[in-house]
Amino acid sequence: MRKPWYFWLYVRSPITKILLGMLAVLISFAALAAQGMFENKRMEAQTDNWHGRSVEKGAEIFSSNCYTCHGVDGKGLPGVAPALHSRYFFTQRMKDVGWAGSLHDYIALTVAAGRPSKSKSQWSQVMPTWSSKYGGPMRDDQVEQVTQFVLNWQEDALTQDWGTPAITSTTGVSGTGGVTGTTVTPMVNLDPFQPFHDGPSKAPTNTITYTVGTLGAAAVGTTAALSATLPQSAEAAAPAGPRPPQELYTAMACSGCHKIDQDQTPDNQGQPGPNQGNLHETAATRVSGEDAETYVYNSIVNPSAFVVPGYPDGIMPKDFKTKMSEEEIRSLVKWILDPNRPK
């Protein structure tokens, strides 16, 4: 047979073949040794990697399910649901409820099995059961992901100040030298913890120095050391100018209890607060001598003045006057009462 033109490429000498084989063995061992040398670091990096990914997934779940009650940044909504992004939550909460396990398990169990709520509880929303084991929508791994996400606040929560508000700049927002459109907003890194009224805190009172607040003064009772108000300075940092009413409605957590897109009917009164879809029709009939606007305004600034029959008193926060400007309250009232408000 004719030799092909690439005949010279063939390795013909047995010695060369053996040498090449030995070289390949050496290369294999070198590569395996290299792998072996960074195996510990690789496993560590992989452990962190899968933890990081579960935090990412947890963030997605939190930002589509949990933020409506626990707040976008986990700092809770007054009267709706407690803060999780809070120093109290990470350091004291477990001691107060007498939880012997880890914080991880405490969070995971609460997410999975929910939390009962008494009708007169300070929290207007019941923590639902999320795990599919108890009839919720989440698989076990998703419960774990949310738990990892909540735990990831720890580092920041521990830097929170118990009492005196301190203004620090936010971590990392810009600083890259005038990136277009970036605003550096100072953040008050104050523990936003809103008291759980289920029992007295065992925390030493001198470390939790909340000023006695206006949130449910009646409920404070035995827990005098443990009542709080959102610091006034938080509003000082808010952008100047009146905020639009739609924004106020969610920012003030009205939407946590009231449904603005549903009418109040005998079959559908609304829980925990009355529905407000048809408030423009019913408001003027509630209190004699008050027209619709006056009634709604009074209900916001002084919720206990008139309580719709069938609803308990003392649930709606009484400090809205301090949290909104006069102008803002007026615009909010107008917006709520607007029959043409887009639903």
Next chain:
Amino acid sequence: MAVQPEVKNKTLLETALGLADDTFTRITAGISAGEFRRMLRGEAPGKPNPRLKPHTEAFLLHIKPTYYHESVTRFTHTFRLGLLSTYLFFVETITGLFLMIWYAPSPDRAYTDMTRLLSNVPFGQFMRDLHRLGAEMMIVVVVAHMVRTYLTGSYKPPRQFTWFTGVLLLVMTLFLSFSGYLLPWDQLAFWAVTIGTSMADAVPPQIVGATVNLLARGAPDISANGLLRFYLLHVFFLPLLLILFFFVHYYKVVHFGISLPAQEEEVGQDTASKVPADRRVYYLPDVLLDETMFLIGFTALMIVLTVFFFQAPLESIANPQSTPLHTVAPWYFYWLQGLLKIANKMVAGVILPGVLLGLLAGIPYLDPNPSRRGKDRRVAIISGIIAGVVMIIWSWMGTPYYAVRAAPATEIVQELIPEEGAGLVRELGYARLPNGIYDTTKEMLPEATLADYEKTNPGFVELLHEFKSLTAEFDKEDKDFNEPQSILTISQEQPHLKRIQWTITWKDAKGKDGKFTRSFFIHEDSMYWEQYGLRDFSYLSKPEKAK
């Protein structure tokens, strides 16, 4: 053996050497030390050839031919692809066995078993990557083996049945690879296999299709039962079947001999089994040496690829409630996915593949041409090339670039940060995504920052550029996507966690506003990787974490 009389006859040294030689001969199944030395020195065997003994003594050697025709031992005649696919099957068995130690086929455990394997088992990732690489290589090698056989016309009489068993082995290899696909229980696996089994559903008549689908999945949807079935198929049933057909195939190969290069013999003749004495190359030692060294070299290549390049993907855990955008089959089934896009499930998923398989198996009977010479086989070779090109086109049609484009805004975001897998943004990673708001309609970065980033963070500049050009591209292409404004907002969500928010607004053809927002999150520690690229070794330089 009575040693004493021998020592009396010979000397002690001679007796000891004789015993040593005896032991050596037993270990080598019939090659004495002297013969071994002559082998190493490249000397010709004596007559009768004393090197044939192992072929009758040892099991593994008795299935090998004692000698080959010189012209078929040249590397470029067969490229040793048959040997290589057998070897890859062996590699898969060994690595698969190691993986089985850390794996339980249950939806509750499968995925966490994978992450545990990756993060807690020394060389665990190596084993998994090697197993995956071997599986993909095996498909390439088996297909290449078939292409070589086709091009040299080696399927012609008397080797029709060898070709047929080869086609069966190809199908088994594909099924083996595909059944292993489900086992990690991630989104990639779950949806690829859901699509795959749904094709069985289209088998007519309806009752048969539905039953086959139900049997494969073990329930209307893939769940614990389906996973167990695929596991058993993968580790037990298919390998056994493959081993059986391998021996049938190999027996036929040895029986007829490897077909000679066409110009070695007259047209219509087959002289492979009658090798003239002067053209014989004995298996021991020449072919054995070639094969051993070739496989050692190939193993080295696989190890280097696994350590430095190839990484088996693992997406997020299987979620039957959400189908990720652009779910794709494994690459070796892209052609099938492409077909499914242009025809209905019964035609593209069952009838066409069935016909193709029938054609493939029937090639020896469809091709009446007795000649194996290239210049006599123009029709066969050209139609083979056309078939290959068609396969590549179908495969391209199987990728998301063909016919399944989603809305422009979704597509832009998917391109940069896909729902599953890596993508440009995730590959950049936490540290190289500076917080800020980047608007495509304005100057995305101030000049000073841009100049700085071009030096320190070129990947991010490239990302912004890509974001802008994708937006412009869709603006040009899609008449329902006008005056787009695309904004990328990167903000700190938590310590070590950034929110990547995409806001895209546009006007459609009638001037109506559209808006798309979507948030993703990236953690400082998470690493996303490309399957075939250079590995990310950045963790080696990371400072130790204070615990």
